[in-house]
Amino acid sequence: MVQQISDSAAAERIRRAAIEAFAEAGYGGTSTREITKRLGMSATAMYPHYRSKEELLYAISLQGHRAALEVLQGADDPGAGHLERLRAVVAAFAGWQAEQRQVARVVQYELHALTPSHYREITALRRQTSDVIAAIVRGGTESGEFDIDDPDDVVLAISSLCVDVCRWFPSTRHRDPERLAQTYADLAARLVVGVR
Numbered sequence: 001m002v003q004q005i006s007d008s009a010a011a012e013r014i015r016r017a018a019i020e021a022f023a024e025a026g027y028g029g030t031s032t033r034e035i036t037k038r039l040g041m042s043a044t045a046m047y048p049h050y051r052s053k054e055e056l057l058y059a060i061s062l063q064g065h066r067a068a069l070e071v072l073q074g075a076d077d078p079g080a081g082h083l084e085r086l087r088a089v090v091a092a093f094a095g096w097q098a099e100q101r102q103v104a105r106v107v108q109y110e111l112h113a114l115t116p117s118h119y120r121e122i123t124a125l126r127r128q129t130s131d132v133i134a135a136i137v138r139g140g141t142e143s144g145e146f147d148i149d150d151p152d153d154v155v156l157a158i159s160s161l162c163v164d165v166c167r168w169f170p171s172t173r174h175r176d177p178e179r180l181a182q183t184y185a186d187l188a189a190r191l192v193v194g195v196r
Contacts (some may be wrong), residue, residue, distance in 0.1 A: 011049040012050065013039055015063070018056050023102040025111040027057055042132060058118040064100070064107035064126040070130040071096045084139030087185040089132060090158060095181035097165035098174075104166035130159050137192065146192040158188050 019040040021030040032053050033043040050056040075092035076085055097104045105124075114122060134155045140146035148154050161184060174180045 005154055008049065009061060010045075013058075014049055015060055019103050019106055020061055020108045022057070022060070022110060025141045027053075027106075027113045032056075038185070054115060056119070057106070058115075058122070060103065061107045061111070061114065061122045062125070063121055064103045065129070067097055067100070068093070068104070068107075068123060069129045069132070072129055076132060076136070082136055082143060082145045083189060083193065085134070086140065086188055089136060090162060090188040091181035091185040093129075093133075093143055093162040094184035095177050097149050098169045098180050099164055099179035101166045102164075106164050108166055130155060133158055140192060148192055154191050157191060159176065161187065169171050 008156075014035065018030070018035045021035050021038065024030075030053075032046050035053075035056075036043050036045050039045075046056065048058065060160055071092045072089050075088045076086070077088065078087075089095050097108075110118060111122060134151070137146065137148070137151045137155050137158075146154075165180065165184075169177075169180065174183075
């Protein structure tokens with residue numbers, strides 16, 4: 001059963017401090033003492049809100065993956081053409097990874113530290129996110145709007161491109177999340193209707 005995220009102001013402050021610390025040093029390279037020190041709190045101040053560092057990571061992962069899924073679902077217009085839908089969803093996903101790069105880096109690259117039950121819950125949310133893209137790609141393939149051999153490979157490529165944004169953004173060439181989002185939308189369009 002998916003846990004609810006504590007919405008107290010203190011719990012939110014702890015999550016934000018943990019996101020910064022995990023994004024900078026990784027989950028394994030960050031202690032709970034380092035997280036609470038950022039807030040001027042005692043090392044034990046976290047425990048009324050989160051029983052462990054792993055539970056804190058789970059809360060961050062849950063909140064981050066839910067936010068990413070909502071962004072994709074909100075960008076999708078089922079009444080539009082498949083190419084327009086794909087461009088909108090990819091732009092939203094890549095843009096979120098850039099704008100929310102710290103939380104995205106944590107939720108995308110620290111999964112290995114979750115307990116098996118938490119890992120299963122988070123990967124289920126990740127599948128739902130991929131399913132938004134997959135439904136569009138499969139629909140466009142079936143309608144003939146897209147010219148691709150293997151929809152699953154295209155979904156994997158698009159998802160991987162978008163997720164990786166948080167690892168390197170910003171760069172010397174890419175500093176504007178909106179411009180990057182449109183570049184990724186263009187790349188996705190080329191994957192599905194490009195010249196062979």
